[in-house]
Amino acid sequence: MKVSIVGVTGYSGLELLRYLKQHPFVEVASIHSHSMNKKSLEDVNPHLKQLVSLPLETINPEKIMETSDLVLLATPSGISKELALPFIAANFPVIDLSGDFRLKEVGEYETWYGSSPAPLNVIQNFDYGLAEYRENRQSKWIANPGCYATATELSLAPLLIDNKIDLDSIVIDAKSGISGAGKGLSQMTHFSETHDNMTLYKMNSHQHIPEIVQQLKKWAPELSAIQFSTSLIPVTRGIFLTAYAKLKQPISDEELVQLYQAHFEKSPFIRIQEVGQYPVLKQVIGSNYCDIGLAYNPKTNMITIVTVIDNLGKGAAGQAIQNLNIFAGFDERCGLDQLPIYP
Known part of the structure; x- marks a missing residue:
């Protein structure tokens, strides 16, 4: 399975990359950043030098859908609701790590996030991604919970x-x-x-x-x-x-x-x-x-x-990978079965 990560230079995006590096059935096909796409990932994050050869690309939904099977949006609330729309219109799988598709009740997003929400019909089609209690495990569109x-x-x-x-x-x-x-x-x-x-x-x-x-x-x-x-x-x-x-x-x-x-x-x-x-x-x-x-x-x-x-793990990227595994029919532990960092 091939995936793309949008917002890879943020903390959750980097954590997605770290987990997927160890995933036996998933290949990261492309990585994307709006603010850093003119630089290399190792310039922005020296700890990845010689470990990730993918270039940082601009966000082009058509190109992403041509090269990947699913997109992970590790972008802030208020940004994801716009980025996700072309993928949803094309019936393309999306896992969103922001809060843009979690709240189902009319008016809640405006009250708590202070801006206009995504279209209600789009929000209603997202499955809330609390992995242990998923309601629609076959959903193509998953709203990853907050930490x-x-x-x-x-x-x-x-x-x-x-x-x-x-x-x-x-x-x-x-x-x-x-x-x-x-x-x-x-x-x-x-x-x-x-x-x-x-x-x-x-x-x-x-x-x-x-x-x-x-x-x-x-x-x-x-x-x-x-x-x-x-x-x-x-x-x-x-x-x-x-x-x-x-x-x-x-x-x-x-x-x-x-x-x-x-x-x-x-x-x-x-x-x-x-x-x-x-x-x-x-x-x-x-x-x-x-x-x-x-x-x-x-x-x-x-x-x-x-x-x-x-x-950044169970509260963000880790749970997103767990939800990816559920969607794809993989063992939930794939890419995640590693020891915690101690001390």
Whole structure:
């Protein structure tokens, strides 16, 4: 199978390239950049010297469709919705890593992203790409989830599907590494602002909130809202998420772990920690794994869920490759079955 990567010089684009380099059944036929196409990839990213011989090309949909079987759009929200249209019109497979095709409800994109959305009929044809819970595994058009959304949804899925928690008690405290902000420069991501520091941002306004609620409602239609906060921590990559919810009935830690193990027993990238063990960021960095630890407090009747993913892996490029594998009928682990980077 041949694929093209648009937006290859961004962090998610580079991660797609890294995973696909090891994929046994996929060849990267072309790589594309709007801003860097007059340079070579190794000039822009010296760590790829002698490793990638493909030239950086301009974005030409007709040429891409002639040389590839699928296109991966690793471009920002607001850009993908325009780039994807020629491919969709030609019935050509697209996996989009931005937020442009995730929100199905009219008006949600305008509210949370602050610009006009893609055509509604196009958005409705995209399958939401939470890999473990895909609704249409044969879809040619896949909207890859956001990083915070992936971690949150995987954290809560077993509890909501089994109707275990009070829906008005969900609280999410999520922290991300700086690469989640992309390559764009801002005061918030300057070294002097982030080093030895922690910053809460987008209080009650993060664009992943409606995406999360949209998915959670599929498992619990009565759910109306969640409390969700995001913070920036001084690490390069990774999401450390802590979720809290009140249980309808008491449960032991052992039963809780067994519940999650049963739900994810056929999910190769979800690793449930043993009772009393909680994951750390470094055990998933550079990988497509999502590690989850669980605890129940009988005094408060609250459950705590600790979830870690690599925001560029399971939160972006890794999950995109997993979705590519699902679409193509490959083993989901192809190109992704590698050890996390440790330490």
